[in-house]
Amino acid sequence: MTHLLDYAAKQAELGTIDSLKNLKNKPVYLYRGTKDAFYLKGSLENSVKFFDLLEARVHFNSTTPSGHSWPTYNYGTPCGTGVIEKCHYDGIGAALEHIYGKLNPPIDAHPNRLVSFDQAPFMTANNNVRHSSYSIQLITPKSWT
Secondary structure, three states, rough: HHHHHHHHHHHHHHHHOOOHHHOOOOOEEEEOOOOOOOOOOOOOHHHHHHHHHOOOEEEEEOOOOOOOEEOOOOOOEEEOOOOEEEEEOHHHHHHHHHHOOOOOOOOOOOHHHHEEEEEEHHHOOOOOOOEEEEEOOOOOEHHHH
């Protein structure tokens, strides 16, 4: 872990990243579902140690039985089987609440607020995606929490 911390400190010194002091007392949310096979074993645990050493306020959930997904409370495929998974856990809400504090309750979704937009201007050669057009919901649907 010292090697990683030393490397990050050197990058901050060179100006390639911001000062590591900026992370002190800042919220960091990390998530890994118990069925997620995409991360190397221990990688997020090491991330927790890294941010702990920098005195960030880390919240790490590694107990929800999801795959590499967005876990929701009651929307999506069964937990552990898709991209948006019904895991009885509001992962997005948990992350936002850790970062911003208590949230307002979710509101009902409105189909006319679903907006498609082209993400191509934000893509680089390093993005590993097959297409660049996505839709977003401008409000968090009540059914997702």
